[in-house]
Amino acid sequence: MIELFAYLILALSIATVFVGRVEGRYVAAAASVALLLLSAYLGLPVGVVVAVAALALSLDWQMRAFGVALAFSATATALAAYVYYSKSPPVYGLIALALVTASVYGLLAMGRTRENVEGAMKYLVFSGVGKVFIVLGYVLAVSGWSQGLYLAVVGFMFELGIVPFHAWVVDAYALGTPRGAAALAAFSKVTALFVLLTIFRSLPGGGAVGLVTLIVALASMLVANVAGLTAKTLGRIMAWSSVAHMSYALAAVAIVWWLGEPKSAPSLFGISTSAADLAALVVVLEALSSGLAKAGVFGYLSTGFSDVMPPRRSVLNVLNVLSLLGLPPLLGFWPKLFLILLALSYPTSVGAFLVLWIVANSAAATPYYLRALRMVAEAPGPVADNVTSSYTAFVSTVLGLTMPLVAYILL
Amino acid sequence: MEVVLLTIFTPLLVSVISLFARAEKFKAWVVTLGAFVSALLATYVYTSIQPGVYSVSWIGSVGAEIAVRLDHFSLPMGVLVAWLIAAISLYSVKYMEGDYRPGWYWFFFGFFATSMLIIVYADNLWFLLVGWEGVGLASWALIGHWYRDEYDKWVGKEEKVFGVPYWWTPSKASLRAILTVRFGDSFFLVAIALFYAVTGTASLTALTHAGALKTLGVVPLLFFALGPFTKSAQFPFHEWLLTAMTGPTSVSALIHAATMVKAGVYVLIVTTPIFLLVPGAELYFWVVAVVGVATALVATIIALTAMEFKLVLAGSTAANLGIIAAAAGAAGLLGLHEHELLQGLLFFAFLHIVGHAVSKASLFMGFGAVIHEAGTRFIGEVGRLWRHMKITAVAMVLSMLSLVGIPPFVGYVTKDLALENVFEAGHMYHADWLAPALYLLLFITPIYGLRLVGLTFVHGKEPEEVHEAPVLMWLPYTALAVATLALGVYFAVAVKFPLTEALIAVALGFLTGFILYIWLPGVRSETLRPLWEFAYRRFYLPILYDGVFPLLYVWVSRFIYVVFDRGLFDGLYHSVIPGVVETLSNWARRLITGNLSLYVLYGVVGILITLLLLVLL
């Protein structure tokens, strides 16, 4: 069925010809609807969620020529998810990754100011480096070189912005256009995580690489959360939050790479499952919760870039920030819960250490989320909630409330 | 059962009703009415209800029952307490007229009455504890009744001794009282819980046969005794009773002379048969007896040197409580060997509760009237009152003779019977020091009595204009004064008229007192002055209670506060950790300079680190 995506991408490429004449948002909206239908047809809930996010963004903002970029990035994300769920060849995932990088670059730079371009450039450079590593590592690994996995992991660290490869994230979020930052969070990172999952499934775990990845991920979440504490602007807070969330996701995968399946399989809502599936669930939920909530937060900013105080208030984004904080029963709570559950499935000493680390991180992160919350809720201007913030808040809440159900679908 | 409960709870009921009334007169009369109803009911219970234990269940899981025990202690005690309450209630109607806090006074008056009656009748220790806490609370409330702390309500003058304030405002006195009592109550509570935990029952009657008590040692008994000791103002916990004189005199008469402080010794008496079962009880009884004697001596000396009317009476109260406690302890000591005698001996101890209550209630009310009319609380500021307050003077002389133990007044009979226990116990256990101590006690007692009467009614500075107290006030205390004589005769006939060598000591004391304060007043000795000072300062015990203990408490708390609370916990959690994290945070954040080549450097460093880790692990 993957050719359906190919048709959609082809159609979008043809549409580029007309972008000069039509406002890009219509193209994006149309493409989003198409993607929505496609995802529904394919039984791909993640695709539906992402497609609607793109639709919401295109309804809210003038996109000019970049509407196509928005459409491309959403499509790429859905593709990556589809590749993962349909167990298609990973190479399609890599294509999706390339596609999303290019389009998000465009979106980040769409304001054409110096800041926008600078942020977008950094994204492009580091993401590009990351992709090179990923492709190289993947190719090496499938051809039997054990170092391939290591290279691929380093690539993902670049791509996801894990400390110490995280510097670009802060600049990209803070300096890119808010629409670009929203797309970065909702599409680029989600795509990257799905590709990670695809590769995670297709490559055998190497214990040592897993351990190194885990250590780096743990260190990364700590640095991100500590650094976030004194971050001053909404964009930067979200950037650090993003680094932290990506670290949580990577840590989930790393644990399974390192230790393999635990002796007694963890159970989820009373049903026993494998650690790998649980880790995958953590990654997917982390991707969605972080991506959607950030899309909501950036999606309501009317400024040229987000390294400033938000000029207008948003009530619904309070829910998004709380979801990022990991507050039950919002969506952001569940990946953390499953991550802790995953950690505790392993021997007590390792599990307890991981849990304490994660708990300490979550608790340490609370002050900066509170600050973000106050920035959006107490901004001087009138309430500026729009389709994006409403939709993301709605999804964060509803998915969170119905998580037991969602978990069955996504597993 | 219902009648007994009605006896107990009528005063509480009316006092709750009084809360909702605005008119002061209504409050006063409704509570007085309730008190009289309760007194009549108590008399009815005494005459017509079959002795025994009656109960309804309460909290089953801790063995609490609402149980009353009607026996030869509780029945007369009930009558006595209920009638004293009624009499003093009547007296208060006039005495408290125009007071600024009538609602408080009358509520706690009724509340006190119920609590006290609970103690009297309770068979279940938890039920008793309810009354016990109740009287403590009422005592606190009424000592501090005049919460505005006016000078004329104080005990003591505004002076400091060794830097410790030697005056007690009502609010301070009430705090002292409740905290002392609370100290004892904590242990009392623990002891009751222990009894229950060990025997599975909290009923006094059931405990009398509880074999499981044998597994206890003497320690729980001492814990238990701390309750009565503090409540009955036994040495060294007698201080609160002296400063409790900041309360209205009616309160002093009722709570701090006739009833509440008796609750302690009453409980000591009724529990004695139970504690006989416990191994090591001999030590416990010795403690009770010795503490009693010590209290009696110390308090008598305080009464001898006090300069305030009520303080003399308070000291004397403590002294008599000591005598009762000693008698109870001695009864226990004797009962260990001659079990069949026990109830009789305990009854002697119990009788002195009656004898003392009647005399002391009358005295307090009378001197309350004096203070009320003369407008001073100090001895020596007013004198020769017999010219102005004839009825009061006569009543006071009668009551005082009873109090200090002159035959044939009731005070003589009961005190002598009580002390006989102690003499006997000293004899049996060869405690030779006991007898001289008791003789000394008997010798001093009449002296302070005559001193108070002499300096108030016979000699001294005659005031300008003082009137006899109103009839509503003098009626109760005169009636009680007459009762001291009547009861004395009755007890002498019905129980026993003791005639021992103790009478010689009393006679000698009486003579000395008569010479010093009635016949040849004004004899002073400078050589005795330091001794007097020592006693007048109440053996400097207030320095301990008002100076050393509070200071230690505050210092220890402050030390913990500064070092641990502010320093360690607050400092660590809210200064050090956030400070360190903030520094780290700024440092981590400032790595993001915007310089692309630096970022590349971080990437390279990152790769190197991961490689290094890969190699190492």
Next chain:
Amino acid sequence: MMILLSILIPMALSLAAYAAAKRSSYLAGYISAVALMPLLLISAYSVFTGWEFAEGSFQGFDITAFKITPFNGVFAFTVALVGIFVALYSPPYMEHRSHELGRGSSIFYLTYGFFVGGLAGAFVAANLIMVYVFIEIALIASLFQILYYGYGDRVRITVMYLVWSHLGALLVLAGFLLLYLKGVYYVPLLADLKYLGADQTAFLLILIGSLIKMAALGVHMWLPYVHAEAPTPLSALLSPVLVGIGGYLIASVAMYVVPNAEWVKWLVYYAIATAIYGGLMAFLQKDIKRLFAYSTVSQMGYLLLGVALFNPHGYTAAALFYLSHGLGKAVLFMTAGYFIMHLHTRDIEKMGGLYGWRPELAGAAIVGFLNLAGILTVGMVSEIVLTVAYAKHFIGHYVYYIPYAVVLLITGIYAFNTIRVVFFGPHKREDQGPVDIALVSIVVVAFLSVLLFLPPFSNTLTDNIYETIVAAGLWK
């Protein structure tokens, strides 16, 4: 559905209260109070008749499993009762506070229902994850109240509150998940489970998390700040009802995996130390709300002691302490709020002689203190039961009774000393405190705490809890 509904109704009606608050705080207060009635009725029915309500299947992982037994019913009952009266009390206070801040009171009423409903939910939910979810709901709701209506440096206080509470809750969650991996999905006490076998890690996680929530010695520092600076109606709920969740969790979950008797022993010592420490610190405070906050630390020591004694009487005492402390501390915090409204001070040295200013208030506050000191209020029942538990635990080791008595004495010292300093002494004011609904609420709660001491309330209450606990049979 009945239990779930009784929790959801306050949350749902808080939206109505939010709307109403724009017109009148009073209306919003009444709505908030009425919303708690179903919960009050259902929990009171369970507590006083011994009836057990259960809903949900308790099969597999059932997030709709709820249960009210007299034991957890007391907790829910306290939440509902205090919640109702605080809601009635709040309008004058919130009007005063909104006026000071120039900010409407609507956020307060929006979050109020979530806060109280979340609290109650944490007590009646049987599913462990749901317990955690409800705790967090309550946390966030109260967070906004402090953030928007608190005093002093309220942002800093909010952060402090958020970090500490979140840390505590997450540790508890981690402990729950360990149990979850063993196949224990429900609160053991509610699911009629027996002792689950030693699990040191789970025990420690839940214990430490709960201790942070309870503000036990060493991790108590957040509480004096938060309770002092929170808007007073919230303090009246935070202090007694929120912190007690820790005790409930230890009792109903952690003790089912307690490793051995050694742990129990040290927990008892620790509880006594907390009680003494809180009492000493309370004595020194000059800010009346900080004083009450430290007093809460002390009372939590009692509650913890009840649990740590690890016998049926101890558990009963813990539940009763939650009730008595809840009522008593609610009265006291509301009194403090009344002072803030009408005297504009929290400094007890500026008070004194206030009995004459408003005698009813003084009477109620004294009853509040009596609850803490365990004298002739429902506090006395809890104290008696606790003492019996203590005696059953230590029996012949008499030396251990001395620290216990010291605890009681220390409580008495700060209680009566504070009464003296605040209400007695020469008058400093000529005017009178006004009579308003706030005063009425204070007096009624004080009255209720006395009423619950009397039969038939005290005996049905105590005996039902006791029988539930004995039937739970954690002790073999």
